[in-house]
Amino acid sequence: MTSKQEFIEKLRNSSLRPTKQRINICEVLFNRDKTFHFTISDLFNLIKDKTGEKISLATVYNTVHAFHKKGYLKEIPINSNQTYFDTNVTDHHHFFDVKEEKLIDLKNEDIGPIEIQKSIPGKKIKSVEVLVKLED
Amino acid sequence: MTSKQEFIEKLRNSSLRPTKQRINICEVLFNRDKTFHFTISDLFNLIKDKTGEKISLATVYNTVHAFHKKGYLKEIPINSNQTYFDTNVTDHHHFFDVKEEKLIDLKNEDIGPIEIQKSIPGKKIKSVEVLVKLED
DNA sequence: TTCCTTGTTTATAATTATTCTAAAGAAGAT
DNA sequence: ATCTTCTTTAGAATAATTATAAACAAGGAA
Secondary structure (H helix, E strand, O other): OOOHHHHHHHHHHOOOOOOHHHHHHHHHHHOOOOOOEEEHHHHHHHHHHHHOOOOOHHHHHHHHHHHHHHOOOEEEOOOOOOOEEEOOOOOOEEEEEOOOOEEEEEOHHHOOOOOOOOOOOOOEEEEEEEEEEEEO | OOOHHHHHHHHHHOOOOOOHHHHHHHHHHHOOOOOOEEEHHHHHHHHHHHHOOOOOHHHHHHHHHHHHHHOOOEEEOOOOOOOEEEOOOOOOEEEEEOOOOEEEEEOHHHOOOOOOOOOOOOOEEEEEEEEEEEEO
16 A cells, blocks of 8 residues: 555655645556556546546646656557556556557566667667557 | 659559549658658648648548558657658667657667567567667 | 745646548549 | 549548646745
8 A cells, every 4th residue: 555655755756746636646546556557538537436536637637747757657659649658667568459459568578678789879768668569 | 763653553552543632642752762750740741842732631641541551651659749650661660869859760680589478368469669769 | 823925726728630521623434 | 525433622520738827725934
């Protein structure tokens, strides 16, 4: 069980005051055992369902973006109309079930090290993302 | 120099009649030496610039989607507000220069084989995409 | 506490990419 | 040439995201 104090700490680290709404967002995002893949719309609906409290969509967007900027959330590169985020911010990859529109974690061991031989002068690697699309 | 006949063939293969507008799209897309990464908006503007002829945005969307469906274009999974396409439909990967918002091809040799150890029952792998984000 | 400043929430409007629509026009077969 | 079917087009509709600005809450200071 993740404690409210941890949520407050995460919020303060992200330069956000710990308000009721933001704590509720944290409850849904971080109070879990397993990694959580979501869109803003998923999160918005879950907050209503889980906490019984109403929240503005704008607040969800703002808070998610602050967490993303701070590194508490990861954005998953997928071609979709919606943006997907992940609470697992460690270096890992994904299956994407195209039909079900569902993401599944791939551990680094499932893929093995990826070694990039090419380099671009003046640029350094920020992240390496592997997306494996699945079909029936 | 790619010939008009090839464009017509590509169009017919995609179940599209070869109209003036679609030939113009082909000119911009396929009459090149190097691979071409673009958004619909890029393409729309280039058609005006290169051919001097006006085209409807809807026609660009429709034609690009038909080519994509047929496999003449590849969609590149990036988190961006816009969708990126690639005229290089061979199996390859990308650098994405986050600052410049620019894509750079990575040959398969630049990365080496990617072996997916995990599998999901009832599903098979449709594609494997590696996206390497670059920063300064 | 109470006051005050600054940050926050919210509903709503604005923006942007994409898709839809339906009428006018072009392609292709006969 | 004629006719049917497909295509183009402008503009409307949709949907995700971002911006706005007024009401409200948090946190510090007195």
